[in-house]
Amino acid sequence: MSVTPLQAEPFFADKNRAFWNLQTLGWLGAFLLRASSTVANGQPLSSLVPVLISTVTGYSVTLLMAVIFRLLLRQRPIVTWGVSILVILVAAGMCAFIDSWVFSTQNRGSDTAGLQLFLGAAYLSTTLLGAWSALYYAINFYLTVEQQADQLLHLETQASSAQLAMLRYQLNPHFLFNTLNSISTLVLLKETDRANAMLSRLSSFLRYTLINEPTAQVTLEQEVETLKLYLDIEKMRFEHRLQSVFAIDSSVSQARLPSLLLQPLVENAIKYAVAPKEEGAEITVTAQPAGENVRIVVSDTGPGLNEANVRPNLSTGVGLANIKDRLFQAYGERHSFDARSTPGGGFSVTIEMPLVTEEQTKVAA
Numbered sequence: 489m490s491v492t493p494l495q496a497e498p499f500f501a502d503k504n505r506a507f508w509n510l511q512t513l514g515w516l517g518a519f520l521l522r523a524s525s526t527v528a529n530g531q532p533l534s535s536l537v538p539v540l541i542s543t544v545t546g547y548s549v550t551l552l553m554a555v556i557f558r559l560l561l562r563q564r565p566i567v568t569w570g571v572s573i574l575v576i577l578v579a580a581g582m583c584a585f586i587d588s589w590v591f592s593t594q595n596r597g598s599d600t601a602g603l604q605l606f607l608g609a610a611y612l613s614t615t616l617l618g619a620w621s622a623l624y625y626a627i628n629f630y631l632t633v634e635q636q637a638d639q640l641l642h643l644e645t646q647a648s649s650a651q652l653a654m655l656r657y658q659l660n661p662h663f664l665f666n667t668l669n670s671i672s673t674l675v676l677l678k679e680t681d682r683a684n685a686m687l688s689r690l691s692s693f694l695r696y697t698l699i700n701e702p703t704a705q706v707t708l709e710q711e712v713e714t715l716k717l718y719l720d721i722e723k724m725r726f727e728h729r730l731q732s733v734f735a736i737d738s739s740v741s742q743a744r745l746p747s748l749l750l751q752p753l754v755e756n757a758i759k760y761a762v763a764p765k766e767e768g769a770e771i772t773v774t775a776q777p778a779g780e781n782v783r784i785v786v787s788d789t790g791p792g793l794n795e796a797n798v799r800p801n802l803s804t805g806v807g808l809a810n811i812k813d814r815l816f817q818a819y820g821e822r823h824s825f826d827a828r829s830t831p832g833g834g835f836s837v838t839i840e841m842p843l844v845t846e847e848q849t850k851v852a853a
Contacts, residue, residue: 500631510627511550518616519543538590545586546613549579550620557624572621580617584610666755670725686724693717705744705818707846708775708782712736714747715754715773722758729768730758737776742845745784746814753786753811753837761790761835769834782843787836792829808837815841 500506522539556575560568587609667690674683693714706714712734719732754771761769769790776783808827815823823841830836 580613583613709741731770733772735774740782757788761788
């Protein structure tokens with residue numbers, strides 16, 4: 489039985505609760521700091537009463553300030569800053585008046601003048617409320633930036649998904665055109681049994697591939713099964729001229745990759761290796777671990793690249809460029825793509841990408 493690890497909820501996930509926590513902890517800390525300073529200076533415990541009243545006053549006044557500041561956040565900067573400064577000065581005056589009145593009431597025999605006492609309390613209150621206001625606006629600015637960053641990330645994800653879908657949908661028309669053209673040829677040659685068999689296999693292939701969303705990822709094992717369905721269709725055209733070999737390491741069979749990523753490579757091999765040669769060619773698909781990556785190689789025994797026969801991308805403009813774009817959309821810079829002729833003839837495409845399994849995807853989510 490697996491236990492799902494507890495995930496800490498972000499502090500500002502509930503902004504209202506975060507405000508009350510910060511408000512309470514902040515003023516409690518201010519009270520403890522002033523109280524410890526009073527006791528350390530040898531003042532009697534009765535001196536803590538003005539400190540407590542001052543703290544409660546500051547707590548209450550800043551609640552009113554928070555309401556005003558929340559409205560000012562939607563105003564123009566000059567209005568926000570101008571009114572905020574005015575609010576701080578008025579609030580500091582209120583707190584200073586209450587503090588000086590409490591001190592005078594408790595210390596009737598004190599020689600400290602009323603104005604001097606008020607100015608000292610006003611300085612302290614202005615400093616404290618100014619710091620509180622700066623922190624309030626700083627946190628709101630941080631939350632606004634975070635919200636905008638989340639929105640931008642969401643939009644980028646949507647754009648990336650749309651581009652992946654576009655790249656994925658480019659494959660179907662090209663493949664269908666070639667297959668339907670082959671079926672049409674078989675019908676013209678009155679090879680109805682072969683045409684019906686190809687239609688049946690085409691139906692199975694489309695049913696298998698259309699189950700997945702265009703932006704979905706499948707396991708390497710599922711991708712290989714899709715390739716085998718596709719090759720079954722093409723073998724109706726080329727018969728013994730088309731040979732295929734699959735060597736998939738069991739340790740990477742559950743690796744995730746974009747659906748139909750390898751099909752254009754096999755289609756390319758058929759077009760430029762099997763079709764031009766009278767004896768046909770062999771197509772090999774191998775997959776094995778490469779450190780933290782999975783290395784997939786699609787190769788053939790065709791003519792490869794030479795001056796007389798240079799392989800372009802697929803005729804519709806998809807193919808290798810399409811695969812590169814899909815890999816970049818799925819993995820960014822964490823992949824490699826290499827296409828080259830193999831020694832002794834033939835052509836191979838090597839892809840390396842992060843080895844991510846379905847279990848790892850669930851844990852990360």
